Amino acid sequence: MRGHEVVVVARRAPAPEGDQRSHSSLQADLAEPGAIPALIAAIRPVAVVNAAAVADIRPCEQDPERARRLNAEMPADLAQACVAGGLRLLQLSTDQVFDGSHGDWTETDPAAPLHLYGETKLAGERGVAAVDPTALIVRAGLVTGRAPPGRRSSTGQLLNALSEGRRPGMFTDEVRSPIAVVDLARAVADLLEHPQAAGLYHAGGDETLNRYDLARREARMAGYDEALIEATTRVAAGMDAGRPADLSLCSARLVAQLGWVPRPLDGD
Numbered sequence: 092m093r094g095h096e097v098v099v100v101a102r103r104a105p106a107p108e109g110d111q112r113s114h115s116s117l118q119a120d121l122a123e124p125g126a127i128p129a130l131i132a133a134i135r136p137v138a139v140v141n142a143a144a145v146a147d148i149r150p151c152e153q154d155p156e157r158a159r160r161l162n163a164e165m166p167a168d169l170a171q172a173c174v175a176g177g178l179r180l181l182q183l184s185t186d187q188v189f190d191g192s193h194g195d196w197t198e199t200d201p202a203a204p205l206h207l208y209g210e211t212k213l214a215g216e217r218g219v220a221a222v223d224p225t226a227l228i229v230r231a232g233l234v235t236g237r238a239p240p241g242r243r244s245s246t247g248q249l250l251n252a253l254s255e256g257r258r259p260g261m262f263t264d265e266v267r268s269p270i271a272v273v274d275l276a277r278a279v280a281d282l283l284e285h286p287q288a289a290g291l292y293h294a295g296g297d298e299t300l301n302r303y304d305l306a307r308r309e310a311r312m313a314g315y316d317e318a319l320i321e322a323t324t325r326v327a328a329g330m331d332a333g334r335p336a337d338l339s340l341c342s343a344r345l346v347a348q349l350g351w352v353p354r355p356l357d358g359d
Contacts, residue, residue, distance in 0.1 A: 093280060098134050102143075122160045127172050138179040138283050141169055144212065148187070148333070151208040162211035167218030174223050181227040181283055186267065186295070188213040188230065191335025194266060194299065198230075198291045198344055206333050216291070225289045227282050231275055232268035232295030232340050235309065244272075249306055253315045260323040261306040266337040268295025269305050274353040281349045288348060295340030296353045 099116040117133070119126050121143050131139075144162050145151050151158035166182050173180040187209040188202040204210045219226050238244035252259045275294055282288045300308070307317040325331040345351050 093284075095280075098136065100130060100134075100143075121165055121169070122157060127165075127169055131172055131176055131178070136178060138181070139169065139173055140181045140183065140279055140283070141166055142183045144183075144215075145208075146185075148206050148208045151206070151211060155207055158207055158211050159214075162208070163214035163218065166215035167222050170219045170222035170226055173226070179227075179283060180219065180223060181229060181279060182216065182219045183279075184216050184228055184230045185209070185212050186230055186232050186293075186338040186340055187335065188216070189335060189338055191337045194337035194339035195341045196293065196339065197341045198293055205335055220290075227288060228291045229275075229279065229282065230291070230293050230340065232270045232293075232338070233305075234272050234275055235269045235305070236272035246309055249309055250313050250315070253310060253313070253319055258319050258321050259306065260321040261303040262325050262328075262334075263301050263303045263322050264324045264326060264331075264336060265302045265334060266299055266339050267302065267305070268299055268338070268340040268342075270294060270296040270353055278345060278349075278351055278353075281351055282345075285349060292345045292348075293340040293342045294345055294353075295342050299339040 097115075100119050100121070101116060102120050103118065117130065119130055121127060121130075143165070145154060145158040151162070170180055170182075172178075185208070186196070187206070188204050189196050189200065189209075190203040190205050202209075202213050204213055216228050216230075219228060233245065235246050236244060237247045237250070249259055249261075274296070278292075278294045282292065303320065303322050306320045310320055311317045325334050325336070342351075342353075
């Protein structure tokens with residue numbers, strides 16, 4: 092990317108059919124003691140992007156101990172290693188740190204997560220900031236796009252359901268600021284290349300969409316009939332207490348500092 096050598100560290104080895112042309116990869120579990128200093132010694136990076144997490148609400152509920160270790164505790168350990176080595180750190184976080192009581196969330200709004208995923212990611216943010224106030228912390232909106240083989244994404248799950256003839260139900264009462272994965276990657280690279288950038292940033296897309304409208308658009312873009320998407324609500328599913336209603340993000344700080352503007356989700 093942009094002439095930088097990228098080394099990907101993953102808990103599981105990438106599938107053989109994955110595209111390995113743009114990066115090299117290593118396999119490691121960052122939750123294990125000693126993993127972080129060993130990796131830094133082996134790779135000798137100039138910057139670290141931490142995307143490792145037990146991601147999303149249900150996986151955290153299923154394995155809370157690992158969620159706390161990987162999401163809440165490990166980022167501070169990584170920050171300490173980066174400070175010791177003089178490395179720049181960017182910690183990826185989530186819009187799920189907010190309670191959804193309103194929208195257009197800014198970096199100065201108080202975080203009040205409704206679930207363990209949000210709680211642990213917020214703890215990870217705070218751990219990084221306490222160790223290194225100059226570290227970059229990026230709260231991403233709902234990230235769209237297919238994941239590499241063997242990985243999961245909301246877009247991939249939706250399109251897999253449609254390819255299997257299912258009619259997925261999507262919430263009309265859950266609002267997000269979806270961002271294409273390529274735009275999030277561009278924002279990450281821009282921040283790392285900006286020597287004065289530091290602290291907390293929101294990175295959401297240029298539109299506010301509910302999950303139902305987003306799913307219809309993704310289906311249409313992938314060549315499926317958008318009428319296959321069925322409308323439902325968090326309330327009808329009995330999930331309104333544990334899923335924030337409005338997590339739309341204000342990305343004005345990122346735009347102002349970097350001139351960064353995401354593309355429309357249905358753009359080229």
